[in-house]
Each structure stands twice: as structure tokens, then as C-alpha cells.
Amino acid sequence: MHSAPSGSSDHAIEAVGLRRTYRTRTGWLRPRNSTVEAVREVDFTVRRGELFGLLGPNGAGKTTTIKMLNTLLIPSAGSARICGFDVVRQTREVRRRIGYVFGGDRGLYDRLSALDNLRYFAELYGVAPRDQRRRIGELLDLVGLTGRERERVEGYSRGMRQRLHIARGLLHSPEVLFLDEPSIGVDPVAARELRRTVADLAATGTTVLLTTHYMAEADELCDRIAVIADGRIQALGTPAELRQRADGRRVVEVEAYGVPDTAISALRDLPGVRETAVETRGALQVLTVQSDAHVDVQGDVLRELAGIRLGRVDSREPTLEDAYVAIVNAS
Numbered sequence: 001m002h003s004a005p006s007g008s009s010d011h012a013i014e015a016v017g018l019r020r021t022y023r024t025r026t027g028w029l030r031p032r033n034s035t036v037e038a039v040r041e042v043d044f045t046v047r048r049g050e051l052f053g054l055l056g057p058n059g060a061g062k063t064t065t066i067k068m069l070n071t072l073l074i075p076s077a078g079s080a081r082i083c084g085f086d087v088v089r090q091t092r093e094v095r096r097r098i099g100y101v102f103g104g105d106r107g108l109y110d111r112l113s114a115l116d117n118l119r120y121f122a123e124l125y126g127v128a129p130r131d132q133r134r135r136i137g138e139l140l141d142l143v144g145l146t147g148r149e150r151e152r153v154e155g156y157s158r159g160m161r162q163r164l165h166i167a168r169g170l171l172h173s174p175e176v177l178f179l180d181e182p183s184i185g186v187d188p189v190a191a192r193e194l195r196r197t198v199a200d201l202a203a204t205g206t207t208v209l210l211t212t213h214y215m216a217e218a219d220e221l222c223d224r225i226a227v228i229a230d231g232r233i234q235a236l237g238t239p240a241e242l243r244q245r246a247d248g249r250r251v252v253e254v255e256a257y258g259v260p261d262t263a264i265s266a267l268r269d270l271p272g273v274r275e276t277a278v279e280t281r282g283a284l285q286v287l288t289v290q291s292d293a294h295v296d297v298q299g300d301v302l303r304e305l306a307g308i309r310l311g312r313v314d315s316r317e318p319t320l321e322d323a324y325v326a327i328v329n330a331s
């Protein structure tokens with residue numbers, strides 16, 4: 001039997017048993033070596049043209065996974081292929097086919113215009129001179145910066161910079177684009193434009209692997225999502241499939257100020273409660289309490305929070321975010 005020739009795969013990304021361990025030295029007086037298992041046995045495949053989301057809490061192993069797939073880190077075990085090429089043994093073929101865009105501010109020249117930035121990186125990425133003008137024009141259109149390309153980047157908003165980053169990552173027409181937290185620090189309106197850019201990009205047939213902390217973003221954009229926590233994939237499916245994890249539940253959402261940890265633990269112990277989560281927005285805390293749908297916990301929840309300053313109280317159907325909380329809490 002013959003194995004498939006390199007590069008012929010139907011899959012844009014294939015990860016099999018991926019692992020990565022970091023060795024660190026901690027302590028100053030008596031340094032000790034310790035190991036962190038950042039990624040433990042990760043398996044998944046992404047079809048060509050798919051928009052695939054990798055979601056997980058801080059430290060879950062998302063960036064480590066992406067860095068192994070884009071050849072910046074060597075796996076401790078397991079293997080991965082991009083468009084059929086092995087990320088360790090065929091680095092050059094892989095690099096030619098991928099783009100990498102990470103959130104934040106680095107990687108652009110502020111004193112140059114967007115156009116000059118793109119011209120510079122086009123040179124660097126070896127885009128043929130005769131193709132540069134057309135390619136840059138297409139990308140400025142794709143990311144919605146046509147007409148603003150002669151302005152210096154230092155005057156750009158975060159959202160515009162982020163869209164320029166995406167254009168930069170696409171100059172060499174990669175088949176697979178890794179987008180690591182593209183909307184970090186971007187305001188909601190700009191984030192919406194950014195999502196439109198990502199959706200347009202996927203519509204051109206580029207495979208996108210996106211990491212994000214924003215559930216609504218993943219829900220709107222992704223064909224499939226893998227939830228990673230503690231270095232392992234805890235759930236994988238379409239947003240609708242993942243949402244089913246919270247089927248049969250009801251959610252009470254309470255805005256509150258200064259809730260002590262003891263009260264939060266007490267909520268978790270109430271009969272019928274399946275999950276609790278707290279999100280802090282400045283002084284405001286938003287508590288979500290998931291319970292079995294047939295149990296009405298709102299009265300009990302408010303009783304536990306007696307004496308605490310409350311804002312809006314709401315009872316609603318579960319969202320993808322609630323399913324995500326359930327998946328991560330179970331890990």
C-alpha cells in the first residue's frame with residue numbers, strides 16, 4: 001500500500017497526538033527545574049476552506065498549539081501536517097503555505113503608510129514585483145482600507161491596525177491563516193468590522209484557524225470550534241453542537257457589586273444549580289447561574305445575595321458561552 005504523497009491532503013491542518021512540554025527553572029536561591037505540560041495529546045483536523053476556532057481559558061495551550069502548527073515550536077511528541085506537509089520535516093513547504101497574525105501592536109512600521117508597510121513586507125515575503133501592486137490593491141479592499149492606504153499607520157485605530165496586520169499576513173497568498181486573538185483590545189464596532197473581514201477572507205477559500213476569548217465572535221464566524229482546557233481538547237463541534245451541551249438548562253444572570261467568594265460558593269451549592277460563573281467588568285460583577293430548566297432557582301439566588309447591591313436580574317435561555325463554561329468547568 002502507498003501512503004498519500006505529500007501535499008495532496010484534503011485537510012488543511014491535521015494534528016495527531018500533539019504534545020508540548022516546557023522546562024522551566026523556578027526559584028532564585030535554590031533554583032529547581034520543573035516541567036509544564038502545555039499541550040497533551042491534541043488531535044484534530046481542519047478541512048480546506050474551513051473557519052475553525054480554538055477556544056479556551058488563559059493558559060489552556062492555544063498559542064502553544066498554534067506555534068507547533070506554524071513551525072515556530074517543535075512538538076515534544078505527536079505530529080502535524082499543513083496541506084499534507086509535515087511541520088517538522090517539511091518546514092519550508094509549510095511556511096510557504098501559512099500566514100500568522102497575532103493580536104496586539106507589534107509588527108508594523110508606524111512612521112510608514114499602510115501602503116509602504118505592505119510594499120515592504122511584500123518584498124520581504126518574496127511576492128514577485130509584477131504581482132505586488134495587484135495583490136496589495138486586493139488586500140486593501142478585502143480589509144476595508146482602500147482610500148486610507150497613504151496615511152501613516154501611527155494615526156490608525158487599533159481595529160484598522162489589526163486589519164492591516166491581516167493584509168500583511170496574506171501578502172504571499174497563504175492557504176492557511178492563523179489568527180491569534182485578532183480582536184484583543186479592539187472596540188466593539190471595530191471588532192464587528194474585523195469579523196466581517198475574517199468572514200470575507202474565509203469566503204475566498206482561505207482556511208482560517210482563529211483563537212479568541214470572545215464567544216460571540218466564535219459563534220458568528222466559526223464552522224467548527226474546539227474547546228481546549230488544561231492542554232486537551234474538551235469538546236469539538238459546530239457552534240450548534242456545542243450549544244447542545246447546555247440543553248435542558250436555564251440561566252439566571254445577576255449584575256452585582258462586591259459579592260464575597262463565600263456567596264458565590266453558596267450559589268454553586270444550591271439545589272438544581274449545575275454551573276456558576278463570574279465575569280468582572282470594573283466594579284461590576286456579572287454572575288451567571290445555570291440550573292436544570294425545570295428548577296426555578298431565581299428566588300434562592302436572590303436570597304443568597306440578600307444585602308448585596310444588585311443591578312439587573314434576568315432569566316434566559318443558555319448561549320454558546322454558557323455551554324463553554326459548562327465544558328471548561330467539567331475539564
Ligand SMILES: Nc1ncnc2c1ncn2[C@@H]1O[C@H](COP(=O)(O)OP(=O)(O)OP(=O)(O)O)[C@@H](O)[C@H]1O
Nearest residue numbers: 022024036038056057058059060061062063064065
Ligand atoms: N515559554 C514558556 N515556558 C514555560 N511555560 C510556558 C511557556 N509558554 C507557555 N507556557 C505555559 O504553558 C501553558 C499553556 O500556555 P499557552 O500560552 O499555550 O496558553 P494559551 O491558551 O495561549 O493562553 P492565553 O489565552 O493566556 O494566551 C501555560 O501554563 C503557560 O504558562
